[in-house]
Amino acid sequence: MKRRIGEPKVPKGPRYEFFQLMQRYVLHQGDKSLAALSKESGWSRQTWHKALRGPELPNRDLVKALVGHLFSEQNGAEIQHKMVEEALAAWTAAADERTLGSRTDQSESVPEASAVKPLVAAEAPEGWAQPPGRVVAVDPRVPEDSPFWWNHVKQRTNLPEEVRFFNLLRDYYWSAGQPTVRWVAARMPEESPVTRSTLNAWLNGTSLPSYGQRLQKVLEVMRQNLPVSESDLEADAAKQDEIQKALTDAWHARPR
Structure with a gap:
């Protein structure tokens, strides 16, 4: 029996x-399993799963390629073009x-730091133990609808400092043109190698970089994809x- 993909996260x-929409495309094109899609397309099952369920958006070029594969030219070039454009x-x-927030969020003013309700230890989600008396203040600079609040790998809520780091890193990744993790990993210097799975974990908000030097190299490589002008350096x-400081803050915020 084919395993269901599940509701978008x-x-x-x-x-x-x-x-x-992406799940409907798969359904209407034979409802193939992730294993079958991976075998015939060359993209991993994980790539397909994330593109069909989230929580992170795939990059634009990958969407174009995946949909183009689902609606091959055997369906007709016009249909393929229409589905890709849709x-x-x-x-x-x-x-x-993702970048600007929902229309409702945009119409509301940003709350003052003093107006934000703190998350006390008693309110911590199950499985995430905090030291007695610890108070986690919600960072007003972190959007309430951030996709990085819940860490599905560790099954716990990310701390506000962690969420802020992941948001800053993801925003920088977007400003660099969303290069593929394969592209970034291939261009990392020998003394600072990073695997694609590690990059995915950083960008998906499931793992913090262990130290700043390797992260710095990743940022430099990302920027090679879409360089900034001299005036923007x-x-x-x-x-x-700011990203490096946020990483330090995220590590310091974690319970010892």
């Missing part, structure tokens, strides 16, 4: 609708929501410094 909205339109709406360096 994002709240209702454009991102949810994008993943639903998918990219849905992806664009989902990307806008200083701003780009400031973004990298």
Whole structure:
């Protein structure tokens, strides 16, 4: 029996609708299993699963390639083009929501830090033990609808400092043109190698980089994909410094 993919792992909205659309494409094109899709396309089962369920959006080029595979030219070039354009339109709406937030979020003012309710130890989710009396203050700079609050690998809520780091890293990745993890891994220097699975874990909010030097090299490689102008070099360096500081804050916030 074919194992079901499951409901998209994002709240209702454009991102949810994008993943639903991708699942409908698979359903209408034979409802093949992830193993079958992987075997015939060359992309891993994990790649297909994430592109069909989330929570992170696949990059634009991957969406184009996956949908193009599902609707091969045997279906007719016109149909293939139509399906790809439909998918990219849905992806664009989902990307806008990820970057700018929902329309409701945009219409509301950012709450003052003093108005944010802190998460006390008694409210911590099951499986995430905190030291007695520890209070986790919600960082007002972290969007409430961030996809990085829940760590599905460790089955616990990420701390606000962790969420902020993952958001900053993901935003930088987007500003660098969303290079594939394969592309980044292949260009890492020999003294600072990073595997594709490690990069995926960082970008999906499931694992923190262990130290800043390797992360710095990753940021530098990402920027090679979409270099900034001479006038923007200083701003780009400031973004990298902010990411490094957020990583330090995330590690310091973790319970000892």
